[in-house]
Amino acid sequence: MSIDFSADKPIYQQLIDRITGEIIKGHVKPGDKLPSVREYAVEVGVNANTMQRVYKELETMGITETKRGQGTFVTEDSIRLEQLRDEVKKDLVQSFLTNIESLGFSKKEIIEHIQNGEWGEKG
Template identity: 70%
Template sequence: MGIDFLPDKPIYQQLIDRITGDIIRGTLKPGEKLLSVREYAVEAGVNANTMQRVYRELEQMGITETKRGQGSFVTEDEEKITVLRDEMKEQLVSSFLQSVEAFGFTTSEIVQHLQERGGVND
């Protein structure tokens, strides 16, 4: 199967983003068991060592927990998931605003355009 990865970002980071995105969207629920490292590596079409790094970093971030002999699970700490969601939102908005400024658009121009498209509710 495999995933189409972007060439300008490390694969392990793209996998972290993918899993955190699934958690933020609710595709992966608090307390839900993740695939094993090997299963996810096969599904993603990457080396098991890459997946092991992904799982290790997710655990260091406090987003997952490893239970010896049982596997890795999404944290049940709703506060950590809320913080993750807020951090991701801030990163996306900051990146977007940097792009807007780089092209010389004003915030009001962008807000107006989004409202015309129906992308912003009052």
């Protein structure tokens, strides 16, 4: 299952986002073992070196732990995982606000729209 990567962001970052998204959604749980670097690289259609960088970054971020001879596992540190959730949420909101403001909408308009429950509805 190869992934269609976008050209506006490095592939390794898109893979980090994908894995952290799966953790946040609960599809990958604390303590779960991730596929090996080679397995994951084949699965998503990237070079093993790219996948190695992804795993290294995730470990540096405190999202995963590598156990020698056993593999890479999602951290069981609930505080760190809650921080990850908050970081992703803040990044998404900031990106949304930047994009919406660039179109000329005010924060007040957006807040009113959200408070009125007017998202996801088609006219």
